[in-house]
Amino acid sequence: MEIKIQKESARCLKCDAVFQHEEKHHSLLRIEEKEFVREDYCLGCWSERLDGKEGADNTYSCWETRYHDPSIARATPLEQFLPLLNLCYESIAEGGPGGESMAYMCALILRRQKVFRFVREETEETGERRSVLIFLDKQNDTQIRIVDPQLTDSGLQEVKLRLEEKIAPDETGPEAGNGEEEEAVDDE
Numbered sequence: 001m002e003i004k005i006q007k008e009s010a011r012c013l014k015c016d017a018v019f020q021h022e023e024k025h026h027s028l029l030r031i032e033e034k035e036f037v038r039e040d041y042c043l044g045c046w047s048e049r050l051d052g053k054e055g056a057d058n059t060y061s062c063w064e065t066r067y068h069d070p071s072i073a074r075a076t077p078l079e080q081f082l083p084l085l086n087l088c089y090e091s092i093a094e095g096g097p098g099g100e101s102m103a104y105m106c107a108l109i110l111r112r113q114k115v116f117r118f119v120r121e122e123t124e125e126t127g128e129r130r131s132v133l134i135f136l137d138k139q140n141d142t143q144i145r146i147v148d149p150q151l152t153d154s155g156l157q158e159v160k161l162r163l164e165e166k167i168a169p170d171e172t173g174p175e176a177g178n179g180e181e182e183e184a185v186d187d188e
C-alpha cells in the first residue's frame with residue numbers, strides 16, 4: 001500500500017478561486033477508508049464552512065497555510081526520504097499502538113532530515129491523556145498529528161527493528177530514534 005497525500009491545490013475546492021502566490025488559505029486532511037483526502041479552501045469559503053453544519057467528524061488535521069509554488073527545491077532529494085514518508089502516512093492511517101509507534105519513529109527521522117518541522121505539542125484529553133506532536137510535512141505542506149507513544153527502551157528497539165524490515169537500514173541513518181527528541185524544537 002502506498003499512501004499519497006494530494007498536493008496543495010492551486011484553487012479553492014468550493015468556489016474554484018485560484019490562489020495567488022503566498023495567499024493565505026485553509027487546508028484540511030481527512031481520513032476516509034484509510035486514504036488521506038486533502039481539501040483546500042479560500043478564507044471566505046473556510047469561514048462559511050465553519051458556520052455551516054458540516055461536522056468535522058473525520059477531519060484529521062486542519063491548518064492555515066499560504067499557497068506557494070510547489071516547484072521550490074527541497075534540501076533532501078526526494079528518493080532519499082520518500083519511502084519513510086510513505087511509511088509514516090501508512091502508519092498513521094493504520095493507527096493502533098503499532099501504527100502510532102511506527103509513525104512516531106518515522107516522524108523523528110523525517111524531522112532530522114528536515115522534511116518535517118516540529119510545530120507544537122498538544123495534550124489530547126479524550127480518554128487517557130496523550131501527548132500529540134504536530135509536525136509540518138514540508139514536502140506536502142501538510143500538518144500532521146503524531147501521537148507520542150511514550151516508548152520504553154525495549155519498545156523503541158522493537159519499532160526500530162520493524163522499521164528496518166520495511167526500509168533499508170542505511171536510509172534511516174545511524175542516529176535514528178535514540179529517544180532524544182527533546183532537543184531544541186525550532187528547526188527554522
Ligand SMILES: [Zn+2]
Binds near residue numbers: 016042046
Ligand atoms: Zn473559496
